[in-house]
Amino acid sequence: MTELPLIGDYSTPTTPLSGARIGVITFPGTLDDVDALRAVRLAGAEPVSLWHADADPQRTLAGVDAVVIPGGFSYGDYLRAGAIARFAPMMDAVATAAGGPEGDADGLPVLGICNGFQILTESHLLPGSMVKNDHLHFICRDQELVVESTDTVWTRDFEQGQTITVPLKNQDGQYVADETTLDALEAEGRVVFRYQGWNPNGSRRDIAGIANPAGNVVGLMPHPEHAVETGFGPDTAAGPRSGVDGLGFFTSVLTTLASRGGHA
Numbered sequence: 001m002t003e004l005p006l007i008g009d010y011s012t013p014t015t016p017l018s019g020a021r022i023g024v025i026t027f028p029g030t031l032d033d034v035d036a037l038r039a040v041r042l043a044g045a046e047p048v049s050l051w052h053a054d055a056d057p058q059r060t061l062a063g064v065d066a067v068v069i070p071g072g073f074s075y076g077d078y079l080r081a082g083a084i085a086r087f088a089p090m091m092d093a094v095a096t097a098a099g100g101p102e103g104d105a106d107g108l109p110v111l112g113i114c115n116g117f118q119i120l121t122e123s124h125l126l127p128g129s130m131v132k133n134d135h136l137h138f139i140c141r142d143q144e145l146v147v148e149s150t151d152t153v154w155t156r157d158f159e160q161g162q163t164i165t166v167p168l169k170n171q172d173g174q175y176v177a178d179e180t181t182l183d184a185l186e187a188e189g190r191v192v193f194r195y196q197g198w199n200p201n202g203s204r205r206d207i208a209g210i211a212n213p214a215g216n217v218v219g220l221m222p223h224p225e226h227a228v229e230t231g232f233g234p235d236t237a238a239g240p241r242s243g244v245d246g247l248g249f250f251t252s253v254l255t256t257l258a259s260r261g262g263h264a
């Protein structure tokens with residue numbers, strides 16, 4: 001029987017280190033930071049834990065090449081999911097390093113997963129908003145997504161039109177925006193993922209994930225960091241829990257960083 005690495009041990013050296021350092025922000029109420037750190041390590045980068053209330057966030061961010069804002073219930077989802085976390089000192093520094101709402105193709109790559117996506121919309125780094133699922137229930141399932149855009153730093157290792165399967169688990173997963181914003185997202189190729197087969201939460205135009213104008217900031221509701229390791233991902237034809245489609249997010253950013261010609 002194949003021996004599996006320990007859950008929670010995100011430092012297990014299964015892949016050579018690329019030299020890149022990728023930070024994962026923890027807020028009070030974050031749940032998925034350890035899985036995100038492990039995904040970073042499995043993709044071949046050095047995982048770096050970041051604290052939301054870091055006393056010198058600019059300096060800390062200068063030491064990482066990219067940032068993941070993970071899932072969970074930051075501040076208990078009080079007020080609205082992500083609405084309090086957006087005021088964290090680390091988020092101010094992330095907004096600046098990422099280039100503000102327009103972004104910066106050479107700026108800090110930022111991936112917001114689920115609660116991280118909610119924090120990015122609340123921070124106005126991505127347009128629109130997340131509201132309660134239309135059926136008003138928490139949902140937890142493996143979800144098929146279509147990759148609509150590979151023109152972002154987090155999706156370039158995928159193929160346009162590719163179907164991937166990653167877990168989805170949330171209560172506030174319905175993506176909403178006004179028609180003008182939705183039309184602009186479509187026209188600018190910034191709809192990065194759409195739900196396939198079934199819209200699990202009533203999201204406008206089946207949108208599961210979007211990018212900022214520069215493509216360095218991406219947010220999505222499903223959880224790629226839970227589909228990076230055989231034995232723990234979604235079921236596939238290759239066997240139970242064998243899905244590793246989420247790994248492409250983390251290798252994509254490494255491809256981007258390598259093409260920039262260096263790391264922090």
Ligand SMILES: NC(=O)CC[C@H](N)C(=O)O
Nearest residue numbers: 071072114115170171172
């Ligand atoms: N897994 C998550 O990050 C989901 C939590 C999120 N706050 C929600 O809408 O339920």
